Amino acid sequence: xxxxxxxxxxxxxxxxxxxxxxxxxxxxxxxxxxxxxxxxxxxxxxxxxxxxxxxxxxxxxxxxxxxxxxxxxxxxxxxxxxxxxxxxxxxxxxxxxxxxxxxxxxxxxxxxxxxxxxxxxxxxxxxxxxxxxxxxxxxxxxxxxxxxxxxxxxxxxxxxxxxxxxxxx
Numbered sequence: 001x002x003x004x005x006x007x008x009x010x011x012x013x014x015x016x017x018x019x020x021x022x023x024x025x026x027x028x029x030x031x032x033x034x035x036x037x038x039x040x041x042x043x044x045x046x047x048x049x050x051x052x053x054x055x056x057x058x059x060x061x062x063x064x065x066x067x068x069x070x071x072x073x074x075x076x077x078x079x080x081x082x083x084x085x086x087x088x089x090x091x092x093x094x095x096x097x098x099x100x101x102x103x104x105x106x107x108x109x110x111x112x113x114x115x116x117x118x119x120x121x122x123x124x125x126x127x128x129x130x131x132x133x134x135x136x137x138x139x140x141x142x143x144x145x146x147x148x149x150x151x152x153x154x155x156x157x158x159x160x161x162x163x164x165x166x167x168x169x
Contacts, residue, residue, distance in 0.1 A: 034138050034143065035145050037107060037110075037138055038136065038138040038143070038145035038147065039145070041106055041107075041110065041136060041138070042136050042147040042159065044081075044103055045081065045134060045136060045149050046149050046157060046158075046159060048065060048081045048083060048101065048103055049065050049081075049119060049134075049149060049151060050157045051100070051101060052064070052065035052083045052119065052121050053125050053127075053155045053157065054125075055083065055085070055121075056121035056123055056124075056125055056155075057121075057124070057125045059085055059123075060123045061086070061087065061123055062085070062086045062087070062120060062121065062122060062128075063083060063084065063085055063086060063100070063120070063121045064083070064086040064090070064091060064118050064119070064120050064121075065081055065082070065083050065118065065119040065120075066081070066082060066091060066117060066118035066119065067079045067080060067081060067082065068093060068102075071092060071093040071094075072091065072092050072093075073091035073092070073117045073118040075117055077112035077113070077114050077134070078105065078106045078108075078110055078111065078112050079105050079106075080102060080103040080104055080105045081102070081103045082101070082102045082103075083100045083101040083102070084097050084098060084099045084100055085097055085098040085100065090118075090120065091117055091118045091120075107138070107139070109138075109139045110136065110137065110138050110139065111136075111137040111167050112134065112135065112136050113134070113135045113137075113167055113168055114132060114133075114134040115132055115133065116129065116132055119132065119134075119151055121155055125154075125155040126153060126154060126155050127151050127152065127153055127154070129153075130153065131151065131152045131153060132150070132151045133148050133150050133151075133160070134148065134149045135147075135148045135165060135168075136148070136149070137165070137167035142166060142167075144164065146164075146165040146166070146167060147159060147160065147165065148160035148162065148165050
């Protein structure tokens with residue numbers, strides 16, 4: 001009668017081959033993970049800013065989109081975005097204001113740059129101030145997955161078509 005199953009040598013060789021193949025494949029997964037994270041986060045950023053504009057029009061009030069630290073708008077955009085109706089002092093979440101949405105913080109290695117501390121939309125949907133470009137870089141400043149979201153004075157929020165965006169560090 002013939003024995004069924006694998007010998008110890010066969011199991012060791014198969015495990016060794018699987019381990020070698022894993023070592024070859026794992027580094028390429030980091031690029032895939034970075035690409036998926038970048039695509040997801042830039043969509044969150046764009047949709048959050050668009051929500052701010054839509055809420056300004058819907059509520060007929062000034063709405064601010066910014067990263068909040070102790071209820072004050074911060075320059076650290078990597079901590080996540082907050083959207084709130086801003087009845088009181090600009091760039092500050094007061095007792096009279098209403099928090100509409102808050103995103104989770106972004107990955108600790110991601111870099112997000114914006115040329116202002118906040119994006120403010122007027123009741124008619126127009127953005128206060130000048131045009132702005134929010135730049136998102138996943139993991140490192142020269143990532144090929146870096147993207148930019150542009151907000152113009154009319155309040156239009158769009159993704160930049162520019163490739164190879166470099167982040168300032």
